[in-house]
Amino acid sequence: MSTTLERPALAASGKSAVAKDKGTLTRSQVRTGWALLTPALLHSGIFIVIPVVAVLVLSLTDYSFGDTWSWVGFGNYSDLFGDVDFQAALWHTVLYALIVIPISMALSLAVAIGLNQKIRGIGFFRTAFYIPTVTATVAVATIWLWIYNPGSGLANGFLSLFGFAPNRWLADPNTALGSLMVVGIWQGLGTKIIIYLAALQGVSRDLLESADIDGASRWQKFRNVTLPALGPVQFFVLITSIVGTFQVFDLVYVMTRGGPGSETRVLVLDIYQNAFQDLKLGYASAETVIMMIVIAVFIGVGRLLQRADTND
Amino acid sequence: MTSATLPAVASASTKPSAVRPGRILLYVVLIIGALLMITPFLWMVLTAFKSELEILKFSWLPGELRWSNFSEAMQTAPFLRYFRNSALIAIGETAFTLLICTTAGYALAKMPLKGGKWLLGYFIVLLLVPFQIILVPLFMIVKSIPLFGGNNILGQGGIGWLNSWWGLIIPLGAAPFFTFLARQFFVSLPDELAQAARVDGLGEFGIFWRIMTPLIKPALITIAVFQIEAAWNGFLWPLMITTSDEMRPLQLGLAIFSQNPAEIQWPYLMAGTALATLPMIILFVFAQKRFVEGMANVGIKG
Structure with a gap:
C-alpha cells in the first residue's frame, strides 16, 4: 500500500x-x-x-509623385477597361502563360523521365538543360536577339539549310510573340526538370515493381503510379510557372520593347511604362491589382484541373 | 512471397543487358535536346570571335579567333565597372541574406514560438508574392527612407535609397524563399544536439551560432549560390532605381548596349554577353549539387 x-x-x-x-x-x-x-x-x-x-x-488614387493627389475611387479601374494598351498587354500575357506553361511542363516532365532511366552522362545532360536557367534573362535575350536577326542570324541560317525562306521573326507581327514564347520555354525548362527529377526519384519503387508484377504497361505505370505520386510537385511547378510567366519582362524589354506595334506588349512592361515613364503610379497600381487577380484565378483554375485529373 | 519476388528479379536482370532500340532512341532524343540548349551559347561564343564583315552573312565558324574583340568590347562600354558593381551587389545581398535568413530559419525550425505555424505560413505566403506586384510601392518606400539621400526624418525632401548601394542591396536581399529554405535544413537536424549543448551550459544563441549553424554549412552554400545567381542576374530593380553608370550592374549595361538594333556591333555585344554569362555557368558547374539539392528541398518538402 x-x-x-x-x-x-x-x-x-x-x-x-x-x-x-x-x-x-x-x-x-x-x-x-x-x-x-x-x-x-x-x-x-x-x-x-x-x-x-x-x-x-x-490603386484608388491618382498619385503621381507630386505633392497633391486625390481619391478617385474605382476610376483607374474603369479607365483601364477602355485602355487599348492595357487590353493588349493583358491578352498577350494570358496567351503567353496559356501556351508556355503547359508546353514547358510537359517537355520538362518528359526530359526528367528520360533522365531518370539510369542513363550515362547524367551530369552532362543536367548541366546542358540547366545552363539557360542560370543565365541572366538579359543575356539570354541578347543572344536570341542575334539568333532571330533577319539578316544573318542562326534561325534563318538554319531554316535555309532546308530551303525555307527567311523569316523576320521579332519584326513580324505574326511571329513576334511566338518567337518570345520559344525563348521563354527554352529558358524555363531547367528548373522544372530538376524538380521533377528529384520527385521522380522519390516515387515508390515497391509500387512500380508490384505494377510490373501485375503486368502493367509502361503507360499504365506512368498514368496510375508515377503521375499521382507527382501530384504535390506538379502543383508547386504549376504555381511557380504561373507566377513566373506573368512576370515576363526582361525578355520583352530587351528583345522587342513590346513591338512591333503593341504585338508583344505584356503586363509588367505596361505597368513599368505607366509608372516610371508616364509617372501614373495610381493607374499602374490598379493594373497591378488586376494582375494579382488574374494570377489568383489562374492558380485556382490550375488547382481545379489537377484535382479533376487525379480524381478520375 | 517467393513467387512474388522471382518475376521481379528476373525482369530486373534481363533489362539492362540487352541494348534495346528504345534505349538508343532515348539517347538520341536527349542528345538533340541538350544540343538545342547549348547551341545558342555556342553561337554566342563563335560570334564573339568574328569580324564585323563576317557577320554580314550567316556562317558558323569565324575565319580566325579574334581575341581582341573581348578587350575592344570592354572599351566600348564601361564593362569593367559593370562587373565590379554586379559583384558588389551579389556579395552584399548574399551576406545580408545569410545573416537574416539563417537566424529566422532557425527560429522557425527550432524555437518553441507561440503561433510558430502561423509564422511559417506567413513566410510561405510571402514567398508567393511576385516582385512585380510590389514594384510601384517598393519604389516609393525606398525613395522615402528617412535620413538618407537628403530626406528628413519623415522621409521627405530627398531621394532616400534611390541610386544608392543600400537601395540596390537591402530591399531585394533576405527573400522569404531563403528563410524557408534555411528552415527546411534546420528542421532536419536532431534536437538531441541542442539538448546536449544545453546540459553543457551553452546559451540559446550559442547553440544556434556554434552548434547548429556549422552543421548546415552545405545549406548555407546552397543559399549563397542561389542568392548570388539571383543578384547577378537582376535587371528590373536596378533599371528602376539607378540613374547613372556609377552603380549600374552588368545586365543593365548589356541591355543599354543592345538598345539600338541598327547600330549593334554584334561581335562586341556577344563578347560582352559571354563574359557576363561565364561566371554563373562556372558557379553552376562547380556547385551543381547545391542547386539540385536546393530546388529539390523547396519543391519536394514544400
Missing part, C-alpha cells in the same frame, strides 16, 4: 521539477527565438507586406 502511494508522489514531484526547468528553458528559448526572427519580420514587413497593402490603396 505504502509503495503504491509513494510512487505517484515521487513521479509527480519529479515531473514538476522537470516542468519548472522546462519553463525557464522555454522562456529563454522564446526570447532568443523572437530576437532571431525579428529582423526577418521587420524586413519582410517593410519591403513586402506594406507594399502589397499600399498597392491596393494607391
